[in-house]
Amino acid sequence: MTGIFAREQRGSLVAVVMILAGLLTFSFITTGNAGDFSITLLSGLLRGMLLFLVASGLSIVFGLMDVLNFAQGGYFMIGAYVGYELHHAPGLIAAIPDGNLRFLFAVLVATVLGAFLGVILERFLLRPLYSRPIFQLVTTFGVSIIFVEVVRYIWGVSPRSWSIDFGFNEGVFRLFGQQFSVYRIFVIAVGFVLIFTIALLLQRTRIGIIIRAGVQDSQMVEALGINVRLVFTGVFTLGCAVASLGGVVAAPFLGASTGLATEFLLGAIAAVVLGGLGSYEGTAVAAIMVGLTQAVIAKFTTQYLNQPVWESLSPMVLLAAVLLLRPSGLFGRE
Amino acid sequence: MSENILEVQGIHTFIGQFHILEGVTVAVPKGSITVLLGRNGAGKTTTLKSILGLTPPKEGKIMFEGQSLAGKRPYTIAQLGIGFVPEHRAIFRDLTVEENLKIAERKPGDLKKRADFIFEIFPDLQRLYKLAGGKLSGGQQQMLAIARALVPDNRLLLIDEPSEGLAPVIIEGLMNAIRRLSAQSTVLLVEQNFRMASHLADRYVIIDDGVSVRSGNMADLVGDTETIQRYLGAA
Numbered sequence: 147m148t149g150i151f152a153r154e155q156r157g158s159l160v161a162v163v164m165i166l167a168g169l170l171t172f173s174f175i176t177t178g179n180a181g182d183f184s185i186t187l188l189s190g191l192l193r194g195m196l197l198f199l200v201a202s203g204l205s206i207v208f209g210l211m212d213v214l215n216f217a218q219g220g221y222f223m224i225g226a227y228v229g230y231e232l233h234h235a236p237g238l239i240a241a242i243p244d245g246n247l248r249f250l251f252a253v254l255v256a257t258v259l260g261a262f263l264g265v266i267l268e269r270f271l272l273r274p275l276y277s278r279p280i281f282q283l284v285t286t287f288g289v290s291i292i293f294v295e296v297v298r299y300i301w302g303v304s305p306r307s308w309s310i311d312f313g314f315n316e317g318v319f320r321l322f323g324q325q326f327s328v329y330r331i332f333v334i335a336v337g338f339v340l341i342f343t344i345a346l347l348l349q350r351t352r353i354g355i356i357i358r359a360g361v362q363d364s365q366m367v368e369a370l371g372i373n374v375r376l377v378f379t380g381v382f383t384l385g386c387a388v389a390s391l392g393g394v395v396a397a398p399f400l401g402a403s404t405g406l407a408t409e410f411l412l413g414a415i416a417a418v419v420l421g422g423l424g425s426y427e428g429t430a431v432a433a434i435m436v437g438l439t440q441a442v443i444a445k446f447t448t449q450y451l452n453q454p455v456w457e458s459l460s461p462m463v464l465l466a467a468v469l470l471l472r473p474s475g476l477f478g479r480e
Numbered sequence: 481m482s483e484n485i486l487e488v489q490g491i492h493t494f495i496g497q498f499h500i501l502e503g504v505t506v507a508v509p510k511g512s513i514t515v516l517l518g519r520n521g522a523g524k525t526t527t528l529k530s531i532l533g534l535t536p537p538k539e540g541k542i543m544f545e546g547q548s549l550a551g552k553r554p555y556t557i558a559q560l561g562i563g564f565v566p567e568h569r570a571i572f573r574d575l576t577v578e579e580n581l582k583i584a585e586r587k588p589g590d591l592k593k594r595a596d597f598i599f600e601i602f603p604d605l606q607r608l609y610k611l612a613g614g615k616l617s618g619g620q621q622q623m624l625a626i627a628r629a630l631v632p633d634n635r636l637l638l639i640d641e642p643s644e645g646l647a648p649v650i651i652e653g654l655m656n657a658i659r660r661l662s663a664q665s666t667v668l669l670v671e672q673n674f675r676m677a678s679h680l681a682d683r684y685v686i687i688d689d690g691v692s693v694r695s696g697n698m699a700d701l702v703g704d705t706e707t708i709q710r711y712l713g714a715a
């Protein structure tokens with residue numbers, strides 16, 4: 147994993163600034179007014195932050211363990227369903243009548259459950275397969291299918307829409323004549339706080355040094371007397387917990403559906419590859435880029451083409467365009 | 481003869497389906513510098529990796545300070561007091577020199593405690609402390625790799641091909657450094673450069689096609705041109 151934007155990465159930073167500037171200029175011209183432009187920008191940031199919550203674990207786990215965890219989107223989906231269920235269950239409404247508190251409780255439980263399921267997956271299914279990377283890939287893919295089927299068994303096939311609001315989710319503010327939810331700004335802020343907290347953890351703590359070293363050569367880290375498997379379990383668990391947290395904080399505006407697993411997994415994979423495999427900072431920047439691209443394309447296609455399919459295709463188009471010019475991704479190593 | 485800190489007895493190691501070591505026996509006296517000699521692909525590096533548990537042997541015994549290393553994971557073997565300086569150095573390129581040293585601490589404060597000794601042997605590292613490992617020259621990376629093994633209180637150092645790819649003047653400095661650090665730790669060295677090996681080591685073990693074929697005092701080997709020609713291809 148690379149340090150925060152080393153000198154040789156300045157070229158990549160310039161490319162990022164140019165892509166973002168092009169994207170925002172395009173959005174400003176096509177939306178035609180400051181209100182729509184601001185809302186598109188905020189929607190893009192929101193989307194980017196949610197993608198980051200799935201992609202951060204994917205990126206660190208891949209860098210450290212060479213495991214591409216296809217179940218990561220499943221943790222996001224489970225977070226959304228558990229958050230929905232705990233907030234809407236009649237028994238819990240009676241026990242915790244305050245909506246804000248009940249939502250906070252749902253966030254805590256969903257995050258802890260995500261961590262618990264992460265430990266189970268890593269410890270019992272992936273660990274025996276460390277020497278067989280293809281088997282690990284197939285296993286995580288299988289687990290993602292199991293997650294979807296279990297959710298269908300418990301909650302049925304119909305998506306769940308958030309129907310009981312809580313105080314914090316009801317506040318709105320006006321920006322250039324357009325309304326935007328205070329809660330969504332809060333989610334963007336949570337995303338930024340997590341980006342910087344994880345970056346600080348990686349750069350300033352001993353466990354961060356071990357993780358960064360492990361990304362480069364986990365066998366050498368073990369030879370220094372460090373229990374690398376324990377580090378693997380910790381990092382995998384943290385990645386799953388953060389993805390689950392993403393799902394529960396997104397549920398009030400995205401609802402809960404099995405489609406979330408695939409949708410966010412694909413966006414997150416695009417962000418991880420675009421940022422450069424194993425580069426945490428690259429993943430964070432790329433997640434924001436992918437989110438903004440999706441929001442800008444969604445606004446444009448809805449307004450002019452009435453073809454919303456381009457929204458879901460846009461991360462892959464952006465990815466293909468960047469990889470043609472830079473095969474290792476924006477911040478990856480050749 | 482002094483007591484052996486490490487005893488490797490008839491180990492057989494496989495990598496995948498390949499039978500790499502077919503009976504290697506090495507005794508390393510405490511306080512000595514022992515060198516493993518042999519041609520490329522003879523099994524010297526695999527012997528070091530087998531000791532550390534990175535390629536665990538299927539047969540044979542490895543004892544460190546009288547304790548069997550069988551079934552132990554590499555990190556627990558390292559924690560017993562064995563430092564490893566691998567071939568090609570394995571420096572963490574994106575970590576600074578300071579971080580490369582700090583990661584080797586087994587107890588908080590290890591680096592602080594050993595810093596004077598390390599910088600006395602490798603004064604250049606003090607100047608390069610905040611620089612990324614990937615920015616160092618080959619010689620500096622080798623110094624860092626050895627220094628990293630000196631951070632905890634390792635009583636045995638396994639050093640693999642330290643002179644590989646280095647200029648003669650750097651090799652000279654490295655030899656001095658290994659000689660000085662051997663005052664505190666026993667050294668088991670793998671070295672292709674016979675001149676360096678013969679100047680440094682007290683004892684030798686020759687490995688040929690995965691089997692240890694000769695061992696003894698280095699002083700005896702230096703005059704034995706037939707053995708040198710036969711197993712090492714050098715005079």
